[in-house]
Amino acid sequence: MPALPALDSFDLAILDILQRDNTTPQRAIAQAVHLSAPAVQRRIQRLQQTGVIRANVAVIDPEKVGLPLTIMVEVHLENERPDRTAPLRSRIAAEGAVQQCYSVTGEADYLLVVNVASMADYEALTRRLFEGDDNVRRFRTSVSLGCLKAGLQVPLGGGGPA
Amino acid sequence: MPALPALDSFDLAILDILQRDNTTPQRAIAQAVHLSAPAVQRRIQRLQQTGVIRANVAVIDPEKVGLPLTIMVEVHLENERPDRTAPLRSRIAAEGAVQQCYSVTGEADYLLVVNVASMADYEALTRRLFEGDDNVRRFRTSVSLGCLKAGLQVPLGGGGPA
DNA sequence: TCTGAAATTTTACATCA
DNA sequence: TGATGTAAAATTTCAGA
Numbered sequence: 001m002p003a004l005p006a007l008d009s010f011d012l013a014i015l016d017i018l019q020r021d022n023t024t025p026q027r028a029i030a031q032a033v034h035l036s037a038p039a040v041q042r043r044i045q046r047l048q049q050t051g052v053i054r055a056n057v058a059v060i061d062p063e064k065v066g067l068p069l070t071i072m073v074e075v076h077l078e079n080e081r082p083d084r085t086a087p088l089r090s091r092i093a094a095e096g097a098v099q100q101c102y103s104v105t106g107e108a109d110y111l112l113v114v115n116v117a118s119m120a121d122y123e124a125l126t127r128r129l130f131e132g133d134d135n136v137r138r139f140r141t142s143v144s145l146g147c148l149k150a151g152l153q154v155p156l157g158g159g160g161p162a
Numbered sequence: 163m164p165a166l167p168a169l170d171s172f173d174l175a176i177l178d179i180l181q182r183d184n185t186t187p188q189r190a191i192a193q194a195v196h197l198s199a200p201a202v203q204r205r206i207q208r209l210q211q212t213g214v215i216r217a218n219v220a221v222i223d224p225e226k227v228g229l230p231l232t233i234m235v236e237v238h239l240e241n242e243r244p245d246r247t248a249p250l251r252s253r254i255a256a257e258g259a260v261q262q263c264y265s266v267t268g269e270a271d272y273l274l275v276v277n278v279a280s281m282a283d284y285e286a287l288t289r290r291l292f293e294g295d296d297n298v299r300r301f302r303t304s305v306s307l308g309c310l311k312a313g314l315q316v317p318l319g320g321g322g323p324a
Numbered sequence: 325t326c327t328g329a330a331a332t333t334t335t336a337c338a339t340c341a
Numbered sequence: 342t343g344a345t346g347t348a349a350a351a352t353t354t355c356a357g358a
Contacts, residue, residue: 007227018220025353036325052226058180059217072266072273089310101311104234106304111234142268148251149263198346
């Protein structure tokens with residue numbers, strides 16, 4: 001991946017459009033940012049090659065694909081050493097229902113955002129993730145009542161039981 | 163928005179491709195799911211009209227646009243009544259740095275995920291969001307040390323100080 | 325930057341369930 | 342009636358000058 005040569009205001013303007021709607025024709029983008037269409041095309045290509053644009057994806061409504069529950073899980077560990085956390089991280093990576101997973105400072109060690117079809121599925125998920133792992137001290141569950149802002153991906157039969 | 167007529171396995175297969183890469187040519191999708199390109203096109207159009215596909219976006223790497231810090235904020239309120247929370251929700255909506263905001267059950271009332279350039283910017287953000295709001299009892303900050311899974315949007319000069 | 329070729333998306337129409 | 346497939350038209354993307 002090539003080094004990224006400092007983004008200028010044109011790049012930022014293009015990114016701002018693409019992150020809202022990446023189906024916007026380059027011609028329309030060109031007009032909006034006052035550049036020619038080929039210039040826009042060159043910049044987009046470079047933004048992708050340098051990894052500024054990490055991916056182009058469709059955002060799916062979890063509710064409409066049978067996953068009405070969004071749940072936040074705070075995980076508290078005994079030990080943060082990589083070799084002690086590796087098994088858990090591996091299980092997290094394997095669970096499609098886990099949309100996001102951050103390693104964090106503060107009281108908790110991990111914060112997960114998961115999408116599931118039911119509380120029964122959620123309980124099964126927590127058993128698969130945490131049960132029998134001595135390094136997991138405890139976890140705290142917060143069920144989402146709705147989101148004011150969000151945009152992420154959804155597992156479609158690829159992960160745990162949907 | 164028309165009612166959604168139960169997704170079949172074709173729809174799920176198409177969604178599974180699009181949520182990974184929505185630049186995949188319809189011809190390639192058609193071949194993968196064993197349908198014709200126009201059939202795929204019609205299904206995609208219907209998925210968008212029914213809101214199953216909420217948006218088509220470019221995923222931007224926050225670090226590469228000058229926002230290296232991802233921070234989780236738990237907000238504890240005095241009162242959850244909509245008329246008491248409306249001002250805060252309005253400020254949250256206006257801050258581009260706030261990537262995600264969920265209303266949650268449990269100890270906290272809101273969970274925010276924000277992207278900022280520096281801790282100074284973060285402190286300025288918390289002042290704008292919380293200072294002077296009697297309904298905000300307290301908030302708890304967790305700085306992300308890295309994410310194992312994630313995909314979301316980034317503010318590009320539209321929100322707070324970048 | 326502009327122009328032209330290649331590819332893709334989109335539409336129209338006939339067919340089948 | 343609704344959905345699919347084939348073929349053609351309109352855009353868009355991409356390479357060359």
